[in-house]
Each structure stands twice: as C-alpha cells, then as structure tokens.
Amino acid sequence: xxxxxxxxxxxxxxxxxxxxxxxxxxxxxxxxxxxxxxxxxxxxxxxxxxxxxxxxxxxxxxxxxxxxxxxxxxxxxxxxxxxxxxxxxxxxxxxxxxxxxxxxxxxxxxxxxxxxxxxxxxxxxxxxxxxxxxxxxxxxxxxxxxxxxxxxxxxxxxxxxxxxxxxxxxxxxxxxxxxxxxxxxxxxxxxxxxxxxxxxxxxxxxxxxxxxxxxxxxxxxxxxxxxxxxxxxxxxxxxxxxxxxxxxxxxxxxxxxxxxxxxxxxxxxxxxxxxxxxxxxxxxxxxxxxxxxxxxxxxxxxxxxxxxxxxxxxxx
Amino acid sequence: xxxxxxxxxxxxxxxxxxxxxxxxxxxxxxxxxxxxxxxxxxxxxxxxxxxxxxxxxxxxxxxxxxxxxxxxxxxxxxxxxxxxxxxxxxxxxxxxxxxxxxxxxxxxxxxxxxxxxxxxxxxxxxxxxxxxxxxxxxxxxxxxxxxxxxxxxxxxxxxxxxxxxxxxxxxxxxxxxxxxxxxxxxxxxxxxxxxxxxxxxxxxxxxxxxxxxxxxxxxxxxxxxxxxxxxxxxxxxxxxxxxxxxxxxxxxxxxxxxxxxxxxxxxxxxxxxxxxxxxxxxxxxxxxxxxxxxxxxxxxxxxxxxxxxxxxxxxxxxxxxxxxxxxxxxxxxxxxxxxxxxxxxxxxxxxxxxxxxxxxxxxxxxxxxxxxxxxx
Ligand SMILES: Nc1ncnc2c1ncn2[C@@H]1O[C@H](COP(=O)(O)OP(=O)(O)OP(=O)(O)O)[C@@H](O)[C@H]1O
Ligand SMILES: [Mg+2]
Numbered sequence: 089x090x091x092x093x094x095x096x097x098x099x100x101x102x103x104x105x106x107x108x109x110x111x112x113x114x115x116x117x118x119x120x121x122x123x124x125x126x127x128x129x130x131x132x133x134x135x136x137x138x139x140x141x142x143x144x145x146x147x148x149x150x151x152x153x154x155x156x157x158x159x160x161x162x163x164x165x166x167x168x169x170x171x172x173x174x175x176x177x178x179x180x181x182x183x184x185x186x187x188x189x190x191x192x193x194x195x196x197x198x199x200x201x202x203x204x205x206x207x208x209x210x211x212x213x214x215x216x217x218x219x220x221x222x223x224x225x226x227x228x229x230x231x232x233x234x235x236x237x238x239x240x241x242x243x244x245x246x247x248x249x250x251x252x253x254x255x256x257x258x259x260x261x262x263x264x265x266x267x268x269x270x271x272x273x274x275x276x277x278x279x280x281x282x283x284x285x286x287x288x289x290x291x292x293x294x295x296x297x298x299x300x301x302x303x304x305x306x307x308x309x310x311x312x313x314x315x316x317x318x319x320x321x322x323x324x325x326x327x328x329x330x331x332x333x334x335x336x337x338x339x340x341x342x343x344x345x346x347x348x349x350x351x352x353x354x355x356x357x358x359x360x361x362x363x364x365x366x367x368x369x370x371x372x373x374x375x376x377x378x379x380x381x382x383x384x385x386x387x388x389x390x391x392x393x394x395x396x397x398x399x400x401x402x403x404x
Numbered sequence: 405x406x407x408x409x410x411x412x413x414x415x416x417x418x419x420x421x422x423x424x425x426x427x428x429x430x431x432x433x434x435x436x437x438x439x440x441x442x443x444x445x446x447x448x449x450x451x452x453x454x455x456x457x458x459x460x461x462x463x464x465x466x467x468x469x470x471x472x473x474x475x476x477x478x479x480x481x482x483x484x485x486x487x488x489x490x491x492x493x494x495x496x497x498x499x500x501x502x503x504x505x506x507x508x509x510x511x512x513x514x515x516x517x518x519x520x521x522x523x524x525x526x527x528x529x530x531x532x533x534x535x536x537x538x539x540x541x542x543x544x545x546x547x548x549x550x551x552x553x554x555x556x557x558x559x560x561x562x563x564x565x566x567x568x569x570x571x572x573x574x575x576x577x578x579x580x581x582x583x584x585x586x587x588x589x590x591x592x593x594x595x596x597x598x599x600x601x602x603x604x605x606x607x608x609x610x611x612x613x614x615x616x617x618x619x620x621x622x623x624x625x626x627x628x629x630x631x632x633x634x635x636x637x638x639x640x641x642x643x644x645x646x647x648x649x650x651x652x653x654x655x656x657x658x659x660x661x662x663x664x665x666x667x668x669x670x671x672x673x674x675x676x677x678x679x680x681x682x683x684x685x686x687x688x689x690x691x692x693x694x695x696x697x698x699x700x701x702x703x704x705x706x707x708x709x710x711x712x713x714x715x716x717x718x719x720x721x722x723x724x725x726x727x728x729x730x731x732x733x734x735x736x737x738x739x740x741x742x743x744x745x746x747x748x749x750x751x752x753x754x755x756x757x758x759x760x761x762x763x764x765x766x767x768x769x770x771x772x773x774x775x776x777x778x779x780x
Contacts, residue, residue: 137613142617143776163619168617176611177611181412192405193408193620193625194618
C-alpha cells in the first residue's frame with residue numbers, strides 16, 4: 089500500500105451558521121490523481137483552504153506527508169504546489185517574472201530557479217508570451233500562467249482548484265494532458281472540479297461531495313457499480329401513447345421511463361441487449377423513431393442517484 | 405528570500421504607473437497653480453516695505469498697542485501704526501497714505517480700500533491677534549517682559565502667512581502651500597502602504613492567500629513589501645521636492661537637503677499609515693482606499709493646505725494635534741527651517757514622524773499577525 093500524502097480526518101468547518109464541511113474525511117495516497125467532484129458550493133474550495141491551513145476549522149485533523157499541517161509548516165508547504173480557483177498573479181509583472189517570483193518563494197538557488205522557470209513556461213506552452221503582462225493574456229492563457237506559477241518549483245503534491253473554469257476545450261485538454269504528465273513524473277495530484285468529464289478522464293480516484301459531505305468515493309468504475317443504472321437508452325420518437333410507455337416500462341431490466349413528447353429516456357439496470365429489446369417493442373407497434381442512442385452511466389448518474397439531483401445543468 | 409521579495413516588490417510598484425503618476429501629478433498640477441496664482445505676489449512681497457497702518461480706538465484695547473510697539477521694535481517691522489480717530493484714518497486711507505484701518509476693541513475689524521498682499525497680511529495679522537489675545541493678555545498680566553518672546557512664538561507656531569522675517573530664511577507668501585503640497589504627496593504614500601497590507605493577507609486578496617501557501621513566512625514578505633514601498637515613496641518625494649525646487653523655483657536656500665530628508669521621512673510616515681489602515685479588519689478594498697484618501701486629505705486640510713490659518717487655530721486649541729498629524733509635521737518641519745535658526749524644532753518634528761511610523765507599522769503587524777482565518 090502506498091503512503092498517505094494527505095489525510096483529512098473528520099473535519100468540520102462552519103461559516104457562522106452555515107455548515108460548510110460536515111465530518112469530511114479523505115485519505116489520498118502517493119501517486120494518485122485524486123478528484124474532488126461536487127456542484128457549486130459543495131465545499132471543495134473550503135476543503136482545499138483547510139488543507140492548506142489558510143482556514144481555521146472547528147474540528148478534525150489534517151496531516152500532509154505524515155505530519156500535522158499548520159500555518160508554519162514551511163517544510164510541508166515547500167513540497168506543495170497550489171493552483172487556486174481565483175487567479176493570483178501580479179498585474180505589474182510579466183509572465184516570466186510572475187513565474188520567477190512564485191518559484192523564488194520556494195527555490196533560493198538562482199541557477200536552478202532559472203531552469204525551473206523555463207521548464208514551467210514550456211510546460212504550459214507560454215513560450216511566446218513570456219514578456220506579456222497578465223492583462224494582455226486571454227482567459228485560458230491566464231489560467232495556464234496561474235498553473236505555471238503553482239508548479240514551477242516541482243512540488244510533490246499539486247493541488248488544483250478548478251483550474252479549467254472558463255477555459256476553451258482546446259486549452260482545457262492541454263491543461264489536462266499537462267496534469268497527467270506531472271503525475272507520471274511522480275507528483276500526487278488533487279483536482280477539484282464540477283466538470284465530471286474532466287474528472288472521469290483524469291482521476292484515478294474520485295470523491296463526490298455535496299453540501300459539505302462526502303457522498304461517495306472510489307475509482308470511476310467502482311462509483312458506477314454503486315448505482316443500479318447500467319445503461320440509459322434515449323429514443324427520439326413522437327406521439328407515444330401511455331400504453332406504449334407502460335409496455336416499455338414492463339420490459340425486463342427497465343426500471344424507469346421518462347417521456348417529454350419528443351424523447352423517451354429509458355433507464356436500465358443490468359441485463360444485456362436492452363437496446364435491441366426496446367427497439368423491437370417499438371417496431372412491433374409500428375412506431376417510427378428518429379435517433380437512438382445508448383449511454384453507459386456517467387458520474388452525473390451516480391450523483392443523480394445518490395442525491396436525487398443533477399450534478400449540474402446540462403447546458404453548463 | 406527577503407531580497408527576492410524586495411526586488412519584485414520594487415519592480416511591481418515602480419510599474420504600477422497609473423498609481424504613482426496620479427499620486428504625483430495631482431500635487432504637481434496643484435503646485436503649478438500655486439505658483440501661477442501666488443508666485444507673482446511673492447515677487448512683489450519680497451520687496452515689501454513695512455505696512456503703514458492706521459489704528460482707530462486704541463483706547464479700547466491697550467494690549468494691542470503694546471503688541472504693535474513690540475513689533476515696531478524689530479529690525480524690519482511688519483507694520484507701522486498711527487493712532488488716529490476714525491475720520492482722519494479714513495481720509496488717509498482714501499489718500500493712500502495708509503494701507504488699512506484697524507478698529508481695535510473686542511470686535512476687531514479692518515477696513516481697506518484695495519486688495520493685495522499687504523491688505524491680506526494685515527487681515528491675517530489681526531485674525532491672529534484676535535485668536536491669541538487671551539494668551540497675550542495673560543502674559544501682559546503676569547510678566548510683560550516676556551511679551552516679545554510670546555508674540556514671536558505664537559506667530560511662528562501658527563506658521564503665519566505674513567512676511568515677518570524672523571530669520572534670514574525664505575518666507576514666501578505661498579511657500580507654506582508648497583510645504584503642504586509636499587506633505588500631501590507624502591500622505592498619498594498611504595495608498596502604496598495599503599496595497600502592501602492587502603497583498604500579503606490571505607483574507608484580503610487572492611494574491612495574499614497564494615503567498616500564504618508558500619514556505620516564505622508572511623512577516624518576511626510583508627516587511628519586504630513595506631521597505632519596498634518606503635523606497636518607492638522616497639523616490640516620489642525626491643521627485644516632488646526637486647520639482648518644487650527646480651521647476652517651480654521655490655527657494656529653499658541651503659536648507660534643501662533638510663527639505664529632502666523631511667519629505668522622505670514624511671513619505672515613510674504616509675506609507676506606514678496606509679499599511680496600518682490596510683491591516684484593520686475586512687473591508688472592501690475600495691473602502692480602505694477611500695479611508696486612506698480621506699484621511700490624507702483631512703490631515704492636509706488640518707495642516708493648512710486649503711485654509712492657511714487652520715493650523716494656527718489648531719495650535720491654539722489642541723496643541724498636541726499638530727504633532728500627531730503627519731501632514732502638519734512635514735509642513736512644520738520644513739517651515740521651521742525658515743522660522744528658526746537652529747534645527748532643534750526641525751529634528752523634534754522628524755522624531756515625531758519616526759515615532760508615528762513606528763506605531764503604525766507595529767500596530768499593522770500586530771493586526772496582521774494572524775495566520776489562520778475564520779473565512780476567506
Ligand atoms: N467566506 C465565506 N463566508 C461564508 N460562507 C462561505 C464563505 N466561503 C464559502 N462559503 C460557503 O461555503 C459553502 C462551500 O463553499 P466553497 O467555496 O467551498 O464551494 P465550492 O465547492 O468550492 O464551490 P465552487 O464550485 O463554486 O467553487 C458554500 O455554501 C459557500 O456559500
Ligand atoms: Mg470552489
């Protein structure tokens with residue numbers, strides 16, 4: 089078993105009346121890419137800030153690299169790279185200078201630092217922008233700068249709090265690839281997001297949180313096995329009658345049918361050939377249908393099933 | 405680590421051009437206006453003779469006569485009085501034989517037939533006499549021989565706008581405004597000090613939060629920031645004083661190095677004040693900037709930037725306050741160079757500035773010493 093890098097034990101954090109973290113625990117092992125997935129306001133950033141000892145919490149313990157984390161644990165802080173949700177760079181410093189500044193908070197040796205800054209610039213692909221001021225960077229490039237400032241000192245533990253908010257898919261992919269390569273180079277990653285696709289793609293282990301509680305944890309396959317949904321079949325079809333819907337519901341393995349007049353969404357649990365059975369049924373009744381697709385469960389389904397609400401709006 | 409922080413602090417503050425430029429440009433424009441408005445008067449004033457004055461009703465206020473006699477004994481007296489009845493006095497005024505007619509008594513008043521520097525000087529003179537009549541009366545009652553000293557001291561403390569040459573230094577009519585202008589630039593340093601406090605506090609800015617995650621102790625990066633701002637502000641002060649000295653041709657005589665020193669120390673006090681304001685509690689940044697700006701302007705106002713004689717009034721009513729008001733300290737320390745031959749008073753004022761800065765910085769550091777926050 090790999091060593092624990094981060095151990096959060098039963099922390100409770102209140103903002104006045106609001107219970108932001110409710111007996112929340114995590115155990116993150118060396119070499120993992122750990123995803124913290126939850127809707128807006130679920131407490132991801134609060135968790136990170138408690139972890140970094142920026143926030144005082146009401147109860148519980150936090151250990152990093154096997155030692156209790158405090159605001160003066162400078163030896164621990166040395167090994168952490170943090171990319172905050174809010175971009176934190178100096179407007180008056182260029183890309184290069186910003187990275188050098190933050191790297192210099194960790195690395196004293198000038199020559200080594202120069203090398204590290206160059207590595208970070210190449211890593212995020214800002215080579216053409218090193219003389220740019222943050223104001224002149226697009227949103228995605230600014231996020232990349234924020235990342236470079238966080239990882240330039242080659243930390244062992246990298247914490248990224250929603251690094252891809254407001255970033256176009258192309259930049260986002262670059263960022264995700266970068267994180268994967270950091271992990272390959274030996275860094276343990278904590279990644280928070282409310283984009284489940286990212287988390288699915290990237291993370292080896294995932295904790296889903298809601299309202300300050302951890303509601304599920306495991307690899308994505310483990311998470312999906314926790315729920316009964318195994319397949320969702322969607323059929324674009326007009327004018328389905330109630331008796332037709334009843335007949336679909338009665339098919340084996342089907343546990344839920346939703347119809348909005350244009351699209352039937354049929355949820356199945358277990359079994360094989362669900363799609364064929366459904367289409368057979370429709371064909372026998374001579375119902376003509378348009379597009380048909382079958383989806384395997386997503387983390388959204390996991391979230392939906394556990395909390396009864398969607399992780400986030402579809403169009404988001 | 406410290407030098408790294410200081411280096412980037414300097415770099416980023418020197419690049420925050422808008423800030424610096426606005427902090428500098430406003431006073432410079434103002435100074436130029438002063439020069440245009442009053443510079444001309446000054447040229448006349450240097451050649452100003454003793455002001456011929458008629459005094460009516462001196463029997464109502466014998467003390468006034470004593471004071472005037474005292475003044476008339478000086479080498480270059482401010483004024484020369486004739487004691488006349490009203491009719492005669494007004495006649496002389498009409499003929500231009502006297503500049504103004506002073507009505508002595510409980511309700512002192514002045515009648516002039518023209519406007520100009522001499523008339524203004526007279527007005528200021530009787531205003532100050534009225535405010536200080538109490539003290540003067542007391543002196544006369546207890547020890548009349550001290551009267552000379554007392555009047556001198558009172559005048560000096562009020563930094564009056566008149567030309568009574570107490571020493572051989574420069575006593576421009578408008579030079580007090582220049583001193584206050586320098587004080588204003590010094591006070592604007594509070595804005596940069598404010599940024600240091602905000603930029604190093606996890607609960608005040610994302611940048612502060614980010615810095616707090618690093619292995620560089622907060623006290624270290626904060627101190628680097630403060631020292632960086634002091635240096636930048638010192639440069640601003642040097643530019644500002646040089647501008648008044650070499651562009652606006654304000655004549656500081658051989659006191660110029662002292663003026664630089666006082667201005668730099670004033671700037672340091674301003675930065676420290678801003679750092680303190682930035683450290684108190686959680687307010688919106690714009691709110692704190694507003695507090696700093698208002699505070700700075702208030703200090704300048706109370707030191708006489710807008711109304712020349714307000715400082716005299718404060719010196720009368722709350723003498724301590726002028727030693728606590730950084731703007732007044734800057735203006736006073738510089739003007740003391742002209743008003744006194746020794747530098748004792750100048751260095752006293754400088755000591756006060758150092759003391760105030762130390763208090764502000766200490767309080768600010770105590771307020772920001774916390775390392776974990778209840779919320780961010
Ligand atoms: N400074 C604060 N004062 C009071 N309540 C706060 C504060 N910061 C966060 N909260 C509340 O705590 C809860 C958790 O917030 P948090 O920022 O940790 O959520 P999050 O999961 O990071 O959300 P997002 O995806 O929007 O970043 C929310 O309900 C939020 O309103
Ligand atoms: Mg968040």
